[in-house]
Amino acid sequence: MYVAGHRGLVGSAVCRRLAAEGFRDVVTRTSTELDLRERAPVERFFDEVRPDVVVLAAARVGGIGANSTYPAQFLSDNLRIQVNVMDAAARVGTPRLLLLGSSCIYPKFAEQPIREDSLLTGALEPTNDAYAIAKIAGILQVQAVRRQHGLPWISAMPTNLYGPHDNFDPEASHVLPAMLRRFHEAARDEAPVVTCWGSGTPRREFLHVDDLAEACLFLLRHYDDPAPVNVGTGTDVTVRELAELVAGIAGYRGRIEWDATKPDGTPRKLLDVSRLRDLGWSARTGLADGVRDTFDWYLRALEPAV
Numbered sequence: 001m002y003v004a005g006h007r008g009l010v011g012s013a014v015c016r017r018l019a020a021e022g023f024r025d026v027v028t029r030t031s032t033e034l035d036l037r038e039r040a041p042v043e044r045f046f047d048e049v050r051p052d053v054v055v056l057a058a059a060r061v062g063g064i065g066a067n068s069t070y071p072a073q074f075l076s077d078n079l080r081i082q083v084n085v086m087d088a089a090a091r092v093g094t095p096r097l098l099l100l101g102s103s104c105i106y107p108k109f110a111e112q113p114i115r116e117d118s119l120l121t122g123a124l125e126p127t128n129d130a131y132a133i134a135k136i137a138g139i140l141q142v143q144a145v146r147r148q149h150g151l152p153w154i155s156a157m158p159t160n161l162y163g164p165h166d167n168f169d170p171e172a173s174h175v176l177p178a179m180l181r182r183f184h185e186a187a188r189d190e191a192p193v194v195t196c197w198g199s200g201t202p203r204r205e206f207l208h209v210d211d212l213a214e215a216c217l218f219l220l221r222h223y224d225d226p227a228p229v230n231v232g233t234g235t236d237v238t239v240r241e242l243a244e245l246v247a248g249i250a251g252y253r254g255r256i257e258w259d260a261t262k263p264d265g266t267p268r269k270l271l272d273v274s275r276l277r278d279l280g281w282s283a284r285t286g287l288a289d290g291v292r293d294t295f296d297w298y299l300r301a302l303e304p305a306v
């Protein structure tokens with residue numbers, strides 16, 4: 001099995017899960033060892049390794065700030081990574097491939113909770129339209145390969161994720177790691193005010209990445225259909241509620257202010273998870289427990305190596 005993106009949030013969780021289940025032959029490459037945007041090395045890698053399963057969790061990923069600032073890179077890098085990997089995998093006849101998409105592929109004003117069949121029924125959220133188009137192309141490529149080559153490839157659409165090995169960069173990260181870091185530093189420095197982005201009114205659904213990893217392996221074992229599958233918890237919170245939860249866990253007691261010059265993004269993004277639930281899988285980690293677990297991991301990661 002080849003896990004592309006094994007050092008990232010999702011790829012590292014998939015590798016932890018595989019290790020826990022006793023898998024020994026997991027092939028990995030860092031982006032320095034194998035830049036998936038470059039076609040020739042990807043072709044050579046697939047000729048050499050011929051993986052029986054590919055989990056495609058390598059991508060250029062970021063929060064609302066990074067997506068709105070670098071749309072050209074989000075479009076180009078993700079298209080190139082996906083096309084190179086899937087072309088090479090199809091050429092060598094890779095029997096099983098799981099593509100990771102994202103809930104941002106759905107229309108900005110999709111009916112909530114968002115069903116898989118709302119794909120391509122309306123306009124996208126402008127802060128992540130470039131990234132979403134690349135991801136939609138990936139779903140279409142999975143479906144096209146199934147039709148043309150008869151390979152049972154599948155795609156999963158996770159909601160907003162969090163957990164160990166997330167990106168905690170204040171400008172480029174997603175909201176949950178950004179808040180964990182900001183509230184931790186404010187608690188440590190006894191800052192009287194913390195400013196978060198936007199209005200705090202958008203609603204988001206958060207899935208612990210260990211649950212996602214379990215769902216990925218579940219789908220590889222039990223799902224074989226062209227339609228993408230949503231992966232989420234089925235519940236959401238406002239960004240303001242999230243801020244209060246994270247502040248409490250990080251031990252921050254000061255004021256929270258909102259910077260209306262920053263974008264809110266899509267007003268609500270709650271996935272309909274009935275397809276996956278009907279197959280027999282549901283998320284297990286509650287948000288408060290998951291945030292506590294991630295905060296503990298973050299504190300340990302800050303400790304100097306001995």
Ligand SMILES: NC(=O)C1=CN([C@@H]2O[C@H](COP(=O)(O)OP(=O)(O)OC[C@H]3O[C@@H](n4cnc5c(N)ncnc54)[C@H](OP(=O)(O)O)[C@@H]3O)[C@@H](O)[C@H]2O)C=CC1
Nearest residue numbers: 005007008009010030031035036058059061100102160161
């Ligand atoms: N994070 C989230 O909230 C969500 C993520 N997803 C999806 O899950 C997938 C994984 O995301 P996530 O784990 O969060 O992302 P991360 O940014 O944590 O990890 C991305 C990984 O991709 C690898 N990568 C990036 N560019 C290249 C490249 N040019 N060549 C080879 N490898 C590359 C990186 O490798 P290296 O470390 O070696 O540089 C890194 O390990 C993505 O498809 C994303 O769309 C979907 C929904 C929500």
Ligand SMILES: C[C@H]1O[C@H](OP(=O)(O)OP(=O)(O)OC[C@H]2O[C@@H](n3cnc4c(=O)[nH]c(N)nc43)[C@H](O)[C@@H]2O)[C@@H](O)[C@@H](O)C1=O
Nearest residue numbers: 062063064067102104128174175178196197198263264265
């Ligand atoms: C996974 C998903 O991730 C992105 O979409 P998003 O859901 O909007 O993700 P986000 O986590 O960055 O923001 C969620 C909400 O939170 C608010 N917010 C408050 N304070 C901070 C803050 O400090 N940082 C960030 N990033 N957001 C903040 C922010 O204003 C917004 O209202 C896309 O890249 C998209 O492509 C994608 O796939």
